[in-house]
Amino acid sequence: MNRGTPLCIAFSIAIGATLGIARADTPPSKSTAEPGKLEDVIVTAQRREESAQNVGIALSVLSPDTLRDTGVEKVNDLQNVTPSLEVEPAFSSGQPQFRLRGVGFIDYTSNNTAAVGVSVDEVPLRFPIQTQGALFDLSRVEVLRGPQGTLYGLNTTGGAVNFIINRPTAETHAGVSVDYGSFGALSAEGFVSGSLAPGLFGRLSLATEQGGAWQWNRTTGQKLGDKDKISGRAQLEWLPTSGVSARLTLYSSIDKSDAYGTQLIAPFQPSPYSPTPPGPVIPADTSPYVTGWSLTPAFAQTVGISPNTKPGVDNSNNGANLHVNVDLGAVKLTSITSFDKFVRREFVDWDATQYDESDVYFHDDVTVFSEEARLASTGVGPFSWVAGVYYANDKLVENFFGDFSAIYGASALTNYTQFSHSLGLFAQGTYQFTDRLKGILGVRPDRETRDLENLQTLFGGGVASGPESQSIESTNVSGKAELDFEVQKGTLVYGSISRGVKSGGFTAHNLTAASPPFAPEKLLAYELGIKADVTPAFRVNGALFYYDYTDQQVLSKFLTLNGYIGSFINAPKSHIEGGEAEITWAPGNGFELSQYLGYKEGKYTADVFNSNGSNFNGRDIDFPKLSYGGEIAYGLPIGGYRLRGEINYSYHDNYDQVFLLETADATGHLQGPPQFQIDSYWLANASIALSPDSGKSWSVSIWVHNVTNQRYFLTKNFFLTSPTPPVFSNNIGAAGQPITAGLHFDWSF
Numbered sequence: 001m002n003r004g005t006p007l008c009i010a011f012s013i014a015i016g017a018t019l020g021i022a023r024a025d026t027p028p029s030k031s032t033a034e035p036g037k038l039e040d041v042i043v044t045a046q047r048r049e050e051s052a053q054n055v056g057i058a059l060s061v062l063s064p065d066t067l068r069d070t071g072v073e074k075v076n077d078l079q080n081v082t083p084s085l086e087v088e089p090a091f092s093s094g095q096p097q098f099r100l101r102g103v104g105f106i107d108y109t110s111n112n113t114a115a116v117g118v119s120v121d122e123v124p125l126r127f128p129i130q131t132q133g134a135l136f137d138l139s140r141v142e143v144l145r146g147p148q149g150t151l152y153g154l155n156t157t158g159g160a161v162n163f164i165i166n167r168p169t170a171e172t173h174a175g176v177s178v179d180y181g182s183f184g185a186l187s188a189e190g191f192v193s194g195s196l197a198p199g200l201f202g203r204l205s206l207a208t209e210q211g212g213a214w215q216w217n218r219t220t221g222q223k224l225g226d227k228d229k230i231s232g233r234a235q236l237e238w239l240p241t242s243g244v245s246a247r248l249t250l251y252s253s254i255d256k257s258d259a260y261g262t263q264l265i266a267p268f269q270p271s272p273y274s275p276t277p278p279g280p281v282i283p284a285d286t287s288p289y290v291t292g293w294s295l296t297p298a299f300a301q302t303v304g305i306s307p308n309t310k311p312g313v314d315n316s317n318n319g320a321n322l323h324v325n326v327d328l329g330a331v332k333l334t335s336i337t338s339f340d341k342f343v344r345r346e347f348v349d350w351d352a353t354q355y356d357e358s359d360v361y362f363h364d365d366v367t368v369f370s371e372e373a374r375l376a377s378t379g380v381g382p383f384s385w386v387a388g389v390y391y392a393n394d395k396l397v398e399n400f401f402g403d404f405s406a407i408y409g410a411s412a413l414t415n416y417t418q419f420s421h422s423l424g425l426f427a428q429g430t431y432q433f434t435d436r437l438k439g440i441l442g443v444r445p446d447r448e449t450r451d452l453e454n455l456q457t458l459f460g461g462g463v464a465s466g467p468e469s470q471s472i473e474s475t476n477v478s479g480k481a482e483l484d485f486e487v488q489k490g491t492l493v494y495g496s497i498s499r500g501v502k503s504g505g506f507t508a509h510n511l512t513a514a515s516p517p518f519a520p521e522k523l524l525a526y527e528l529g530i531k532a533d534v535t536p537a538f539r540v541n542g543a544l545f546y547y548d549y550t551d552q553q554v555l556s557k558f559l560t561l562n563g564y565i566g567s568f569i570n571a572p573k574s575h576i577e578g579g580e581a582e583i584t585w586a587p588g589n590g591f592e593l594s595q596y597l598g599y600k601e602g603k604y605t606a607d608v609f610n611s612n613g614s615n616f617n618g619r620d621i622d623f624p625k626l627s628y629g630g631e632i633a634y635g636l637p638i639g640g641y642r643l644r645g646e647i648n649y650s651y652h653d654n655y656d657q658v659f660l661l662e663t664a665d666a667t668g669h670l671q672g673p674p675q676f677q678i679d680s681y682w683l684a685n686a687s688i689a690l691s692p693d694s695g696k697s698w699s700v701s702i703w704v705h706n707v708t709n710q711r712y713f714l715t716k717n718f719f720l721t722s723p724t725p726p727v728f729s730n731n732i733g734a735a736g737q738p739i740t741a742g743l744h745f746d747w748s749f
Contacts, residue, residue, distance in 0.1 A: 538583070
């Protein structure tokens, strides 16, 4: 560990707090905060309702207004409003890749868990691909940084993102929201909630997203990017007697949206090994609006889609969960039973050309059952506790098709079935030693088995590898120890040591060879933090952390006679260190300011090799080091109305996406493929909204996203058009969306 680094981080946090360059964990409500006083935001990060300022965890709380004003439409967009978080698309596909404080997992297949847990309505989503649904009728989003597990069903090393939905109400009310923007993008959602009978309440929520195509085929001019999503959620809450409640939630969604296409970041050279005469070279794209794709009739017939199908998805997600709460006097019993069925059908043209060098199709079926039962103390004494058990049983059937006709003259199919069973016990206790000092201890033992059955690749009608079956079984213990000290009223200082574990798994995307399972990764986290309401209108929060990694799961790539194949391996030792600072200021004259600053860096600290013989000991771990963003707003009363203007912005640092790929040249210097760095970029949004000055029953706003029309890439990658020797002549990048503008209308009664 660089001894100077923590001092630099601490200095940055101090300067950020002084100059106002950090964002608060708990942004003030834009409609309910008292003038000159920040709202006391209530969260459930520790499975009980409490003020976010009293929780010794680095967390960000995002309101529905914040999500709307910053253009958060899906979980990936949270990286634009949260420090130290990145969510990237894999090859521009629907598979998200999460990283929080540098802790993440890079994978484009569906079978492995993420290092960052995502839950909706307290139900963990077991697979990353399940997180791509619509965000609607939310109460808030809580982003927790650092290992989680002693209070949650899903054990994670990076952190957790919790989506808290709005629940049924006794009072009858309803609302509708409509947004129309550039490229014909239309989104709308509505809800109705109220009493159905004595002790019985209901809530129905619907949402849709349509249109918005902003790319087109560079050869045919056909547009790409239209959304076609419909989602619904129905809740029934029953209060049969005092202290007992049961809430049943049914949900369904259908997504038939286009995909986003990738751009050529270098001229595309058709493979000289093509079974047919190679076509012309395609110049590098100079516009983010263009892309390319193709689909051979033979491949379309193989995967069961029309030959004129555009890149996109045909996904569905259906499920139900039941929350039961019983007040037993000294304790409260909670049971959460969930069943989810997710179907993924996705066609993506990864080579972004009319050539068939890497056209892929995912045909996945996911079934998940989970049960959580917990007891929590309800007394008012110095000791409080939560203890429970979590069980999950899931099944994934994946068929991964690839058309490589332009290189090898054939297509491939990799298929397998994966089963996993998880059982975890968790307990956390809090003891209030004095009015100002409390301690927290938590533990979670868990056991998990994963079975990969009949992993096989068929290539050109023959068997390229497999069938092979693999199993991995692990027993791990997570834990947490924390001390919280209230220096003075409104100022909390905390320190914690926690251990998180991420499940092991399998490399399931190789086409020519099977890889051995990779082991669970373990992370020991040390954190110091402060949460201070300096004045009723000014809040400063900050944290420093040091992560000691064991068996970090990383993606390496190995060169074979048929080109590169990916394989996950465990890096024996590594570390990550950094910190965040956040502020909020709302002096009461209509002015609002919130800022955030995050910094992190990491290194491999033990020998870790790829098959080319390159040793990464002492090398930096690849992720963006710096994140910064914030919001400036001003509200002005005009007659009986209020006019509010806002500008929000975010900075994303540059980094290399090498994934332990580099090879050593004659001098020993590590070389990666060309043009493989994500450049830094800024994003900024602006809006002006009009609403009644009191009793906000409606609002109308004009918004602009990416106001500077910033050109940027979310991710980059490459494909080989010549396997031996390796020629990286198909370099691609997933471009971010250019400038858009539109109108937004809210109405509730």
